[in-house]
Amino acid sequence: MLRLHLHLVSDSTGETLEMIAKAALAQFEDADVTRHFWPMVRSRQHLDRIVPDLAANPGLVLFTLVNAETRARLEEHCRQLGLPAVPALDAVTEALESQLGQEARGRPGRQHTMDEAYFKRVEAIQFTIAHDDGIGWENWEQADIVLAGVSRTSKTPTSIYLANRGFKTANIPIVVESPPPDALFRLRRPLVIGLTTAPDRLVQIRRNRLLSLHEDTETAYVDDDRVRDELKYARRMFADNGWPVIDVTRRSIEETAAAAIRLYNQRSSGEDGAGDQGIKPI
The missing domain is CATH 3.40.50.10700 (AF0625-like)
Known part of the structure; x- marks a missing residue:
């Protein structure tokens, strides 16, 4: 070596x-x-x-x-x-x-130098921390990007990374038993992006998470069929609302954030295709 x-x-x-x-x-x-x-x-x-x-x-x-x-x-x-x-x-x-x-x-x-971009980044970080995991949904209209996805699809770390790039980012977990607030489906200003991943990979990540917390790994949280149903539920929601989707299975946090920024810039510049990504993940 x-x-x-x-x-x-x-x-x-x-x-x-x-x-x-x-x-x-x-x-x-x-x-x-x-x-x-x-x-x-x-x-x-x-x-x-x-x-x-x-x-x-x-x-x-x-x-x-x-x-x-x-x-x-x-x-x-x-x-x-x-x-x-x-x-x-x-x-x-x-x-x-x-x-x-x-x-x-x-x-x-x-x-x-503490210029306008610096203060914008600080503001974005403060907003993102205050709107993690579905908190503060009443203010989501102020966000630039809202990330949605089932548990352990890297929503929080991706949000923090985007905030460091100056994007106000909120995120919301998609839970079958607890649908998100209606406000999510009425957003006009923010770009809502769905995060998805491969079922086998998600089970592995969740199992490792439970082991690190010394919790029981024989739960529905890591059941193969249950996880597949969760992902199907989320994907159906993304498609029904025309939200772009990013598959995070083989992506690092930086790569996921870069894809989100690309989608955001495409919409801001009026390019076609951003809204069609909800059917096929990038």
């Missing part, structure tokens, strides 16, 4: 650098990677404090540092230690400079 120490050095929160590293590492199998995370490195003194760890755990250094002096000092330390140092955003920044005909502004954390 390949072993690697990966040092992530950022002058801001490091969120961008972490996502780049995660996406790149996903391309490699059987890699044992130890990550060393160094956010908010904005001074020579702070940088010097992490050098002993670089020396003690030699590996690859990825960095996003816009201050020329701090960056040069890191690169010099890496040269002395014989460590490869990769500026993660240089190629993209240089390409943008070429296309835009201007130099990039070297301000740490510029992408995290």
